[in-house]
Amino acid sequence: xxxIACQKYNGWIFAWIxxxxxxxxxxQEETVTLPxxxxxxxxxxxxxxxQRGDYLTRIGARFGMEQRVLARMNDLKWSAALKPGQVLRxxxxxxxxxxxxxxxxxxxxxxxxxxxRQGELLLYYPVGLGRPDWQTPTGRFKxxxxxxxxxxxxxxxxxxxxxxxxxxxxxxxxxxxENPLGKHWIGLNFDGYGxxxxxxxxxxxxxxxxxxxxxxxxxxxxxxxxxxxxQPVNIIYAxxxxxxxxxxxxxxEVHRDVYKKGGDPLKTVQDAAQSQGxxxxxxxxxxxxxxxxxxxxxxExxQPVNVMGISKNSIKVRGQGGNGRKSGVYTESxxxxxxx
Numbered sequence: 001x002x003x004i005a006c007q008k009y010n011g012w013i014f015a016w017i018x019x020x021x022x023x024x025x026x027x028q029e030e031t032v033t034l035p036x037x038x039x040x041x042x043x044x045x046x047x048x049x050x051q052r053g054d055y056l057t058r059i060g061a062r063f064g065m066e067q068r069v070l071a072r073m074n075d076l077k078w079s080a081a082l083k084p085g086q087v088l089r090x091x092x093x094x095x096x097x098x099x100x101x102x103x104x105x106x107x108x109x110x111x112x113x114x115x116x117r118q119g120e121l122l123l124y125y126p127v128g129l130g131r132p133d134w135q136t137p138t139g140r141f142k143x144x145x146x147x148x149x150x151x152x153x154x155x156x157x158x159x160x161x162x163x164x165x166x167x168x169x170x171x172x173x174x175x176x177x178e179n180p181l182g183k184h185w186i187g188l189n190f191d192g193y194g195x196x197x198x199x200x201x202x203x204x205x206x207x208x209x210x211x212x213x214x215x216x217x218x219x220x221x222x223x224x225x226x227x228x229x230x231q232p233v234n235i236i237y238a239x240x241x242x243x244x245x246x247x248x249x250x251x252x253e254v255h256r257d258v259y260k261k262g263g264d265p266l267k268t269v270q271d272a273a274q275s276q277g278x279x280x281x282x283x284x285x286x287x288x289x290x291x292x293x294x295x296x297x298x299x300e301x302x303q304p305v306n307v308m309g310i311s312k313n314s315i316k317v318r319g320q321g322g323n324g325r326k327s328g329v330y331t332e333s334x335x336x337x338x339x340x
Contacts, residue, residue, distance in 0.1 A: 040121075041096075041251060042095075043064065043092035043093040045090065047087050047090065048088045048089075050082040050084060054082050055202075056079075056080065058201070058202045059088065060205060061205045061206070063090055063092045064092045064112060064126035065092055065205070066295070069296065069297065073089055073091065074089055094298055095251060096121065097112075099116075100234065101119050102231060103115070103234070104195075104232070107238050108235065109237060109239035109259075110255055110296065111126055111206075112127065113125055113127045115226065122226070128204045128205060128207075128209055128214035129207050130207060130209050131209065132207060134209070134210050135211065136193070136212070137190065138236060140232065141188040141235065142189050142231065142233060143188065145185075145186075145187040145229065147184075147187070148185070148224075149175035149183060150181055150196075151173065151174050151175060152172060153171070158210055180199055180200070181196040181198075182197020182198050182199060182220070183197050184197045193212055195212070195233075196213070198215065198217070201216050237261050240252075240254050240255075240268045241253045241298075248302075249302065250278060252287060252298070253296065253298045253299070254294050255294060269287055269291070281303060283301055
């Protein structure tokens with residue numbers, strides 16, 4: 001599979017607003033209004049040649065596309081069997097939801113992780129998240145511990161679920177090919193939640209976990225050595241994103257509101273467009289179509305216009321890089337057992 005490589009962008013201008021974005025910190029909820037920010041698009045349109053053993057869910061998980069969208073884009077049934085050598089069209093363009101000086105941002109509806117250092121976007125990739133009935137929490141967290149080949153001490157709540165479903169009840173799983181945490185564990189300072197690898201890569205870009213953030217093994221292997229204890233991890237819920245680029249093109253990205261926290265997407269777009277002064281530049285029929293389809297990809301919804309006075313405060317996308325990490329001393333406790 002081809003890793004979603006970071007590229008360098010210069011001079012993007014971004015008009016980003018989400019008027020009803022909820023953050024939950026620990027057990028508290030607060031609603032904040034985010035200011036306009038500067039940000040690029042990431043991803044691209046390209047062709048991918050299917051390999052032996054590939055199927056649509058697996059390819060979509062690797063590149064950050066829903067299976068139904070990938071199938072429709074290539075005139076296939078969602079259950080279509082792929083042949084080695086079959087060429088597929090891929091479009092995995094996304095809008096960076098927020099600028100951050102340091103650390104990680106995860107946008108839950110978008111199912112994307114972004115890693116920043118000194119204001120530069122170094123890495124980004126798709127992730128798997130908690131089920132609607134076992135949601136990944138939003139909030140401002142920090143990296144609490146970094147571990148390799150971690151034993152999974154199964155939380156009592158998951159043991160109870162195993163029992164209800166008639167499965168063998170496990171209390172712990174040692175490192176190895178059966179451990180759902182994979183090789184790398186990035187623990188957060190909240191109730192056993194963390195970012196980790198997975199032994200089920202096809203579950204990436206889905207809402208199937210018990211709340212933790214699943215990463216493809218190759219992706220987290222790139223991220224892990226660049227982190228240190230104490231770095232911020234901001235988990236947000238932004239199903240609607242709107243951006244205006246340097247060349248005047250306007251893109252809209254709308255996701256399914258899986259956790260039912262997003263409000264009315266059309267009103268969100270209308271308010272954002274009005275606040276940025278671009279209402280008259282947008283194709284509102286196209287906007288409604290993008291909202292209706294909820295493909296989760298950046299789609300153009302306006303006509304190019306001349307842009308003057310571009311801000312220099314744009315997010316820099318430098319690409320992969322960096323190594324070395326500082327590990328903290330960590331003691332396992334029942335309260336901090338990973339939820340996977």
